[in-house]
Amino acid sequence: MFLKLIHNDTAITEGSPFTSDEVQYNLIHRISEDPNSLCLKTPDEKMIFAQTPGHKGWLWISNDIPSKERTSLINELINQLAEVPLQGVTGDPKTARMFTEIFSKINNVQYEKDMTMEAYHCPKLIKPEGVKGEILKATEQHVDVVADYLAGFMRDAFGTTVEPSSQQTRAAAMIAGGGLYLWIVNGQPVAKANISHRSPRHARINAVFTPIQHRKNGYASALVAELCEIIESEKRIPMLYADVKNPDSNKVYQNIGFQKCGLIEEIKFF
Structure with missing residues (x-):
């Protein structure tokens, strides 16, 4: 069962399980602001799917969800997305690849890796010196x-x-x-x-x-x-x-x- 995730939802507010991975998945905040986006969460708020129409979906699953349960949740999500055009998936490598393997078999689609990005935050700035301009x-x-x-x-x-x-x-x-x-x-x-x-x-x-x-x-x-x-x-x-x-x-x-x-x-x- 999935529930609708809205802008400033409790699933993405401070103190939620999501915030431990918030830098990696920061774009979910932006997607959730779009009234045309598809944003879903599990009742325990430990899995979130967010997609802007025409773009890849972002998938977050809490690290404390065991592999077997992840597989079950992903299958349930794919069933929920049966009528949704999906260009691809974005997430941490383990999650993205697990979703892709299941989705590609169910829907008979091919796939390829587009890009791998490192997420960064800057808790303490080191300002460069002597730069002209x-x-x-x-x-x-x-x-x-x-x-x-x-x-x-x-x-x-x-x-x-x-x-x-x-x-x-x-x-x-x-x-x-x-x-x-x-x-x-x-x-x-x-x-x-x-x-x-x-x-x-x-x-x-x-x-x-x-x-x-x-x-x-x-x-x-x-x-x-x-x-x-x-x-x-x-x-x-x-x-x-x-x-x-x-x-x-x-x-x-x-x-x-x-x-x-x-x-x-x-x-x-x-």
């Missing part, structure tokens, strides 16, 4: 440069080549969201980063990017550190996800105080 909140006048950076981010992160012009609408939306910041040196942007979402105890940083010609100068580190200070002033803890295939970015985050909180694996169905 300053932070600036992005405005409408920066749409072109942000669109160019978004295209660069897609190339580096996903190997996808797109024209910067195709990213203008997204760039404008990110700027309008109020969380996008640039690092400025001699009046010119050299890096970007975004505070993409705030949950009750954390704020998530994403879209960190430095063009190739400006790398190895500490600009991204300095900018992310400044965003951490903004987040800390709100009495929240900074967190982010980093692709494990990018050791440079992982090192950058660790050098300014980010600590590993567990892996998240994305698996795509087709």
Whole structure:
């Protein structure tokens, strides 16, 4: 039996079993805010499924649930999702793979791993010193440069080549969201980063990017550190996800105080 999980549900509030894995599964907070999302929980609040329509579902199961019970719960969930289009699943590797093995056999689908990310939080910031430049909140006048950076981010992160012009609408939306910041040196942007979402105890940083010609100068580190200070002033803890295939970015985050909180694996169905 599954119950509906709502925004600020008791299953994800402070003191619930979920909070022990909250950094890993922070995106569940964001999904639960969407009135169109499908969010479910077990009555004991030790299993949560959350999916935005058209996207992979996120699946969390408390670590104290034994393997046999996990299998039973996953089978029950898959039965509940029988009429729901599911693009894939996201969760810690053990949970994501267990769900995938059962789901693929029942529904006769193929699958492949999309990405493995390390979840990080920053309980104590180590601010870099001696980095030239300053932070600036992005405005409408920066749409072109942000669109160019978004295209660069897609190339580096996903190997996808797109024209910067195709990213203008997204760039404008990110700027309008109020969380996008640039690092400025001699009046010119050299890096970007975004505070993409705030949950009750954390704020998530994403879209960190430095063009190739400006790398190895500490600009991204300095900018992310400044965003951490903004987040800390709100009495929240900074967190982010980093692709494990990018050791440079992982090192950058660790050098300014980010600590590993567990892996998240994305698996795509087709």
